[in-house]
Amino acid sequence: MKQEYFERKGNALYCEGVGLREAAEKFGTPLFIYSAAHIKERYRNFEEALKGYPHHICYAVKACSNIHILELFAHEGSGFDIVSGGELQRVKEAGGDTKKCVYAGVGKSAEEIESAVKAEILYFGVESVPELERINAIAAKLGRVARIALRVNPDVDAHTHDYITTGKSENKFGLTADKAEEILKGFSEKYKNLKAVGLQVHIGSQITETKPYKTAVLKAAEFVLKLRSQGTELKYFDIGGGLAIVYKDEDPATPAELVKEVLPIISELGMTFVCEMGRYMVGNAAMLVTKVEYVKENPDKTFVIVDAAMNDLIRPALYEAYHEIAAVEDKAETFVCDVVGPVCESADFFRKDMTLPKVGEGDLLAVCSAGAYGFTMSSNYNSRNRAAEVLVEGDEMTLIRRRETYEDQLNCEKTCR
């Protein structure tokens, strides 16, 4: 198994000490099942790699924002990378320290900025001049000083899917170094209610190599030196997120390898190392368990129709992403099939033309590596209730999100009558 805390015992699949069938029978399907041990281990891998050096590890909430998962990070002492007022609210609800939050995103609304200034977040990752002016005005209104880090777009290709590349000049993210330099000239006179404390470069997601990070960090380091010569001192060097996980046969860099490449550059500058990993922390912490509804034999194809769909895990439809699929109970005989959901779209598939143990109605399948951008990107398309989520710790499983009901779905509309 590519997911360390999932294994086969006999012919059945387990998450830590809990059988996937047992969990599915107790809570129904589709069901996201997460390993707490995996998440803690991943966080600690970064802590270990950065030991002895000033650092601040943030977890990118967007990858998986269940408050019980956020609690695990809060207990580890993690900071949080947020991108909305909703995510800030979740961090608060989970008992996370808002003073350890960094806030990214090109479109922060006035309300969102106000709540983050009040929560005294560590810094706003600023992406444009109008945004800077808005944060300054809101901080002034509140009689506060807000900390900011400029997000610089280093124009580096992260060699990942186009939709999740963010550090190229054609992408909407960040400021050019020239623009950032212009902003920082006379900054304290222009922006009396802001303090510039850092620099951020986030170049993309599912990045397997250390090289694009190094290129981006070197470019940003050069910029830091230039700023220094002009009298601007910044404390935080934020490399963003993006470290890859294994979905299929990737061989991604480890946190230790990444840190080894970039930390010398940052430590030379004497700055605090900040990172904002999401997928690395939770991607391989979960599987999506789903039940076979029908096996449909067409003349030239066999379809295994399951009760999970693109509304539960949109990555295959959106990015043609590869997710391994395993039968919860292994079988000797196999067949070639498409694994598809019940939604009325041809994009509603998990895998096409795959060799799968010969399952039938009522059998369970597990869609692997579903922890990051799985539940968080799910929707109610086709008026389907969103899935339940379960957290496993050793032999114990805890429901951390109950399955939605039709009543939940209708509530926002019925209350408008």
Ligand code: LLP
């Ligand atoms: N920091 C910033 C500013 C980001 O925009 C992101 C992700 C992260 C950190 C965390 O990146 P990670 O470590 O998870 O790669 N839905 C896509 C991924 C979108 C990533 C968006 N930004 C997917 O399913 O592949």
